[in-house]
Amino acid sequence: MLRIPCPWCGVRDETEFRYRGDASVARPGEHADAAAFAEFVYSRRNPSDWHREWWLHVGGCRRLIAVERHATTHAIRAVAPP
Amino acid sequence: MQNAASPPARAPLLRRSAARYSGWRLFLEALTGHRGWGEAWRKARPRERYRVVVVGGGGHGLATAHSLATEHGITDVAVIERGALGLGNVGRNTTIIRSNYFHPDNIRFYDLSLTLWEQLERQLNFNAMVSQRGTLNLFHTEAQRDLFTRRANAMRLLGVDALELSRAEVRRRVPLIDMDGGRFPVLGGFLQPRGGTARHDAVAWGYARAAAAAGVDVVEHCEVTGIRCQGSRVTGVDTTQGFVGADVVCLAVAGHSSRLAAHVGLTLPIETHVLQAFVSEALKPVLDLVVTYGAGHFYISQSDKGGLVFGGGIDGYNSYGQRGTLPMAEEVAAAAVTLMPALARVRVLRQWGGVMDMSMDGSPIISRTPIDGLFLNAGWCYGGFKAIPAGGRATAHLIAHGEPHPLARHLDLDRFAAGRTIDERGAGPFPYAH
Numbered sequence: 476m477l478r479i480p481c482p483w484c485g486v487r488d489e490t491e492f493r494y495r496g497d498a499s500v501a502r503p504g505e506h507a508d509a510a511a512f513a514e515f516v517y518s519r520r521n522p523s524d525w526h527r528e529w530w531l532h533v534g535g536c537r538r539l540i541a542v543e544r545h546a547t548t549h550a551i552r553a554v555a556p557p
Numbered sequence: 558m559q560n561a562a563s564p565p566a567r568a569p570l571l572r573r574s575a576a577r578y579s580g581w582r583l584f585l586e587a588l589t590g591h592r593g594w595g596e597a598w599r600k601a602r603p604r605e606r607y608r609v610v611v612v613g614g615g616g617h618g619l620a621t622a623h624s625l626a627t628e629h630g631i632t633d634v635a636v637i638e639r640g641a642l643g644l645g646n647v648g649r650n651t652t653i654i655r656s657n658y659f660h661p662d663n664i665r666f667y668d669l670s671l672t673l674w675e676q677l678e679r680q681l682n683f684n685a686m687v688s689q690r691g692t693l694n695l696f697h698t699e700a701q702r703d704l705f706t707r708r709a710n711a712m713r714l715l716g717v718d719a720l721e722l723s724r725a726e727v728r729r730r731v732p733l734i735d736m737d738g739g740r741f742p743v744l745g746g747f748l749q750p751r752g753g754t755a756r757h758d759a760v761a762w763g764y765a766r767a768a769a770a771a772g773v774d775v776v777e778h779c780e781v782t783g784i785r786c787q788g789s790r791v792t793g794v795d796t797t798q799g800f801v802g803a804d805v806v807c808l809a810v811a812g813h814s815s816r817l818a819a820h821v822g823l824t825l826p827i828e829t830h831v832l833q834a835f836v837s838e839a840l841k842p843v844l845d846l847v848v849t850y851g852a853g854h855f856y857i858s859q860s861d862k863g864g865l866v867f868g869g870g871i872d873g874y875n876s877y878g879q880r881g882t883l884p885m886a887e888e889v890a891a892a893a894v895t896l897m898p899a900l901a902r903v904r905v906l907r908q909w910g911g912v913m914d915m916s917m918d919g920s921p922i923i924s925r926t927p928i929d930g931l932f933l934n935a936g937w938c939y940g941g942f943k944a945i946p947a948g949g950r951a952t953a954h955l956i957a958h959g960e961p962h963p964l965a966r967h968l969d970l971d972r973f974a975a976g977r978t979i980d981e982r983g984a985g986p987f988p989y990a991h
Contacts, residue, residue: 476883497875513973517973520824523816546875546877
């Protein structure tokens with residue numbers, strides 16, 4: 476069980492949250508080419524160590540938060556509002 | 558051949574027949590204290606150079622090497638495995654084989670696999686305990702009945718077996734199911750009679766033995782630590798046992814594909830997620846089909862040892878931790894006792910996790926890459942086991958001919974950018990949703 480420290484609600488169980496994926500990818504500008512958009516939609520760095528990711532606190536404040544979590548140990552080292 | 562059992566003085570023909578596994582051989586060995594079996598495959602050390610190096614001694618890597626050696630005559634092949642054979646995902650799954658997909662391309666590919674499973678044991682001369690007991694998907698609403706009927710029709714149009722079972726038939730076939738309990742009573746089922754299970758680690762051992770007998774070097778306890786290129790052409794791999802040169806390198810390391818591809822600067826359309834599996838204590842025979850719950854993500858079968866083997870969905874967030882966490886264990890247990898309340902009194906004996914290559918469209922990747930000579934067998938999500946025979950054959954075909962196998966053309970890496978994704982569930986580019 477992950478215990479995620481929500482910046483607004485405090486430390487809560489992972490079951491209150493919904494995972495929303497990699498937070499390190501950035502949407503390209505509107506004039507970017509198709510390759511840049513394909514990269515944004517499909518390519519993932521998928522690291523085995525620190526991973527910045529979105530979690531939606533559906534069972535709490537219902538806000539998105541960016542969590543830095545270790546993908547092998549599951550330790551959480553930073554949480555920030557988007 | 559490779560088998561130390563045979564004294565060197567014997568004629569080759571006799572030696573070959575003595576190395577074969579058979580009822581007769583078992584009888585002879587029983588008379589002599591089972592001292593003559595020998596090792597099933599040569600323990601190779603890597604040579605300096607090979608034509609093909611397959612990274613990953615799991616099901617797909619071994620099946621690829623086996624197919625290269627036996628179907629394409631390419632025997633200058635090494636399979637390099639970090640640990641011992643059978644300890645990765647090939648030995649961590651719930652052993653289900655089936656081809657009940659919806660997309661025609663998927664049906665054809667997975668049915669090639671199922672057809673090859675049917676011939677596997679004779680081909681490998683190894684008992685992989687392939688058991689075509691049938692896979693049954695339950696439906697619980699009229700809409701779900703329509704969906705399964707459509708899927709069954711899609712399969713039948715391509716000549717693949719699929720049946721709809723009535724509610725009474727489901728009740729008769731699987732008395733364990735609580736037909737009326739919970740919020741979602743069972744309305745019927747969708748059965749693929751040719752589906753079933755196979756002994757997972759025996760599949761790895763059988764392929765390793767047959768591949769080694771055909772001349773492939775199976776190298777265990779040797780980790781690939783880097784991939785070397787000259788310009789945009791692959792030249793070999795660095796390993797914990799030194800550099801191994803190769804004309805072709807094939808990555809078959811599902812779960813860790815992104816990490817290895819990163820050595821050559823490739824970013825893949827893959828995230829790594831953990832999937833758990835569970836085995837109960839051994840029971841007398843209570844379940845002779847593979848059953849999949851339709852009102853939750855849950856599937857269950859009974860092994861020949863009597864243990865119930867079951868699992869659910871992925872834990873739901875990127876993870877390389879081969880363990881799994883409690884919320885999903887609880888969800889799986891809840892689904893188990895909702896569908897089969899009698900299981901409430903069964904004790905779980907073992908639980909484990911495996912790391913999956915979750916691709917962005919939920920379908921696998923068998924493809925060349927932007928690096929010349931580097932091939933990819935990856936992205937199997939949690940459906941890699943059933944695809945082993947076809948995955949190996951298609952990957953070997955691609956390596957040997959430079960052209961994709963006719964039934965695996967759609968599995969290329971370019972499909973994502975080209976908008977040809979194969980999203981069986983229509984879940985979108987979100988690996989955690991597949």
